[in-house]
Amino acid sequence: MPSGSQFVKAMRLGVATAALTASVGMAQDAIKIGVLEDQSGDFAAATMVKVNAITLAAEEINAAGGIGGRPIELVVYDTQSDNTRYQEFMRRVLQSDQVDVVFAGFSSASREAYRPIVNQFDGLAFYNNQYEGGVCDANMIVTGAVPEQQFSTLIPWMMEKYGKNVYTLAADYNFGQISAEWVRQIVEENGGTMVGEEFIPLGVSQFGQSIQNIQAAKPGFVVTLLVGAAQASYYEQAAAANVNLPMASSVNVGQGYEHKRFTPPSLKDMYVTTNFIEEVDTPAAKAFVEKFRARFPDEPYINQEAANSYIAMNLYKLMVERAGSTDHAALRAEIAKGDVCFDGPSGKVCLDPKSQHMSHTIFLAKVEADHSISFPTVWENIAPYWLGEAGCDLTKNDPSAQYTPSSPPPQE
Amino acid sequence: MLSTMFSFLFQFGDAFAFLVIASMGLAIIFGMMGVINLAHGEFIMCGAYTTVSLAQMGLPLPLAILGGSLVAGVIGMVLERTIIRHLYHRPLDSIVATWGLSMIATQGVLIVLGSTMQGVGTPLGSFTVGGFSYSTYRVVLMGIAVLLLVGLYLLFYHTRAGVIARATIQLPRMAQATGVDTGKVYTLTFGLGAALAGLAGGLYAPTMTLVPTMGATFMVESFVTVVIGGGDIFLGAAPAAAILAVIRSGMTAWQGQLFGQIGLLITVIIVIRLLPGGLSGWILGGRK
Known part of the structure; x- marks a missing residue:
């Protein structure tokens, strides 16, 4: 522009x-x-x-x-x-x-x-x-x-709670690709399996096929590393299709306050590691x-x-x-x-x-069904x-x- | 097996609906009238914002969507009267002018309404086929896409207004000689294109993030559809949307979103190279 x-x-x-x-x-x-x-x-x-x-x-x-x-x-x-x-x-x-x-x-x-x-x-x-x-x-x-603060905490915690099958949906540029690499490595170190990985070009706003791919792969939770306003449309579309899987992220809520912008309960069970959000x-x-x-x-x-x-x-x-x-x-x-x-x-x-x-200090923020935030755990001074x-x-x-x-x- | 079939059909329908709904306004303004309007995405944004504002004020969603379409249409007619009209034979100037409009609209909304707006949520819930669940609203969108195509076909080919509009755009002098107020026809046709863009924004508003730049996410798809379709929106855009939907959903299912986009763009390159007049040019050319 x-x-x-x-x-x-x-x-x-x-x-x-x-x-x-x-x-x-x-x-x-x-x-x-x-x-x-x-x-x-x-x-x-x-x-x-x-x-x-x-x-x-x-x-x-x-x-x-x-x-x-x-x-x-x-x-x-x-x-x-x-x-x-x-x-x-x-x-x-x-x-x-x-x-x-x-x-x-x-x-x-x-x-x-x-x-x-x-x-x-x-x-x-x-x-x-x-x-x-x-x-x-x-x-x-x-x-x-950085990842050792956000992923080394978040991913093992999620795997413990929601199982070892992980699906990553990431923005297709250096941030998404390298973050996905971190997730992949941490999942493997913890004895889990990547059941799917998909990279979404920036600016894409239609997620019909990705939603289906996720349902077909049957993961325990989805790691969403989506960036920008267009890609944020995923949550609304996944919720409308009743995907109903827990999500884990290092970028959502803490940056783009999706829980404030979307109608509940589209971000229900989203877990984010962040060092600050206004609900802390x-x-x-x-x-x-x-x-x-x-x-x-x-x-x-x-x-x-x-x-x-x-x-x-x-x-x-x-x-x-x-x-x-x-x-x-x-x-x-x-x-x-x-x-x-x-x-x-x-x-x-x-x-x-x-x-x-x-x-x-990393807070684990969980988005509840009404889009209020709770903090199941905190990792001090990482x-x-x-x-x-x-x-x-x-x-x-x-x-x-x-x-x-x-x-x-x-x-x- | 059946659920896989349905899944593919659903994805095809979903892509088809998006291409049709996103491109109809552009097909009229750019495909039919030949006006290059870089502010097209902002008509879509205007429709979406109006729809959500009306819905949040308590209007039922279908009425809010119509309201969004109406507001975009009226703004389109005003712009045609004041700015676009003077640039019909100056394509380069119209690019600069509409680009300016687009920036004013995006930045104006950003300043006045802020960087984002809360959505209304997708209505109608979901249903399950086999192991997959789907959003019911998406099926409604598919139906609306088909209705739109049929409705526009009837309007342009089976009503007096449609004949006059086509005549005015094809041979303006001749139409004028037979007593048609061509200026009014241009305004109304441009307004219809803008209203359809607003409708696209309204229909997709519940499923998307509302930001001032949201129109941009429709632009690649709609330009691709219109370019492949060629000048005649019904002979061109409908089959173009169908072909692109197959390519897009197929490639996305096979290799992911990136390849879906690559497939879309490669198709355009091939079609423009082989059929410079688009699909409708080829179909009409074959008839002669």
Whole structure:
């Protein structure tokens, strides 16, 4: 799609900048933070809230005196759910806007589209999304959850409860393919069988045949790794055809709040591992939801990515204040100490020096028949251990690569 | 065995219904009138949003769907009068203008109504054949697809209005000479196309995610059907939908959704290469 939302972008940018700089006077020594998120297009439903979360954090930090006395200035662009826009705007924020750090990306395709540009200009980018894992890149800090946090917990739990026959329905791009690989491996390790695996091109909205394939394969549960608004039509169609199988996912509910958008009981027995959703019943989560709603009363849903974006802002503040500079090497030296932690909406989280990924407390969210959420179990403080164990160590070298279980880091 | 047969038949019918319902509006606006309208998906979105809003206000679903179709049709007529009409002989300009309309509509809905809207849920429940369960609403959609084809055929070939519409589009000057208000006919025909697009949105609204970009998911299928069908919607689009439905459901059953889409697109390439006038061009050509 062409740049249809120039107006909104300009408007938001203007409002954000005005609001943020007015209170602190001259923006001359401001810390500039680039924000590239989808505010229109297929992913907008899940990602518009991230911009608001970043705005909320920036306003809080500025009200409390900024980062080490310097105010935050946000440079916000709408990437329109379009990978090409990510590349354009990433060049723009790094080259002409000269931002100190960038918060960018929803889909893994977009991340992989902009990552080479961050490397080229030696920028620093926060990716605040759960994803398929494996990015070992010193220019990236990842606050989203990864498979060892979401699948190593979820899949064995589901197999114990619903049997060992598993069917995966996944979006057909790097996220879905690599996540499905993780699921396959964990199912095999636990003595289960993959009775089916189907990859759905992004944008597909008709699932008649897939529903039949699933019924024919008779799995104990279905792993749904569907992405984008079009693919979310699966739940309604499966419910209408009375498939009635439990579902497991790392992306649904926690990102696209499908339980709020669809009529009950189409998401009944959906199990999701997430580090935050607005239903989480801890004092920290409730306080976060409360102040978020106070600032953005019309926000449809405060999802996992909102919390991660908010946490990322605060982690960045902490790192800059400790290092006394926004210099990337100095910030990474702080991460290397292994004690960059923040106690936020999803509990205490820490950055792992080897992978620059974040530890998480993972909640198992279950969607009930009336689409209310219950939490059958919680896994505390799960480290993002896979990359480090597999041989990625960003404190020693920077391969700037993405690894998967079938293509791990080269062994020395 | 019987349940497998039924399963294939159901998938074929499901794909056929989707292709027919999604493409009828486009068949009239693009196939018949020759207007390139890149905002077609937004008529579909408009129908879906109106349908769901009306249903949430308490209107029974069938009436809400008709309402959605009506609103899309009226908007279509207004746009024809104000914008599209001036671009009938300027195809490149009409691409730019309708593209602009499409962006205004998508972004306008995003700003005004937000990124998503709660659905109404699929009515009518499900039934079971053999080991498989199916949504009853899908069968209703198949019936509606057939009724639509029959209804449009009767309208265009067996009513005075239909004859006038076809005459106006084929030979506008001649029609004008015989006293036809061609401007009005263009407006009404375009409105009918828009209303059918709105109907498609309304009919599929209960089964889909409601987002401002939802029209886009109909576009590939409907363009493919219309292109393969060629200029005449009944001689072309109906068999085109049937053939594409077989290819799509067959390939999807065999190798999954990706191959279903690949099959669809390869069919278009082959048909356009061999039959530049589409199926209807070939059928009519054979008659001469």
